[in-house]
Amino acid sequence: MIRRLPIIPTMIVLAAVATMVGLGIWQLQRADWKAELLESYSVSQTMSSDASWPRNAEEVERALYRHASVTCDRVLSYSSIAGRSAAGQSGWAHVARCALDGGGEADIVLGWSNRPEEARWGAGKVSGIIAPGRDGEARLVASPPLSGLDANAAPDPAELPNNHLSYAVQWFFFAGTALVIYLLALRKRQKGQGRA
Secondary structure, eight states: OOOOOOOHHHHHHHHHHHHHHHHHHHEEEHHHHHHHHHHHHHHHOOOOOOOOOSSSSHHHHTTTSSEEEEEEEEEEEEEEEEBBTTTOOEEEEEEEEHHHEEOOOEEEEEEESSSOOOOOOOEEEEEEEEEEEEGOOEEESSOOOOOOBBOOOOOOOOOSOOOHHHHHHHHOOOHHHHHHHHHHHHHHHHHHHHHH
């Protein structure tokens, strides 16, 4: 004789499993999206023409990893952040926050050194590669480097992780585990009722 399943716990477990499976499917879709995005970035690296400097988030997405030139009217501030040289050494990337010709602001990575002391630069025209920056902005990694600094590592889309497949596997594993645990709990409950 088939014993009745507890309705509310069964519905809760099935809803949780459906949610986890849904999240797994969503991560698979994200994996495909990320693969296409990385491919478009790889194509961007091969373009010979300069991109216009991006002024909003949509333009940033299309311009990443392309060559560009900007004119820095004046430097607003300097900072040094952890960075890597073109030779792969750890050290400091020196960044100038600039007011741009035509309006707006941008971070310009002037170059690399093994010391955090701020580099100084007198503003002007800069050429380089557009890279992801802070708060969804773009930053320009100067090439050649400025202010007597060494070359910073070139932005590389291959460094962006595409770990959505592993997240999908985790969600499917969690869903399977929840089902197994619930089935074991039901079995234990049925055995307990059989003894009574």
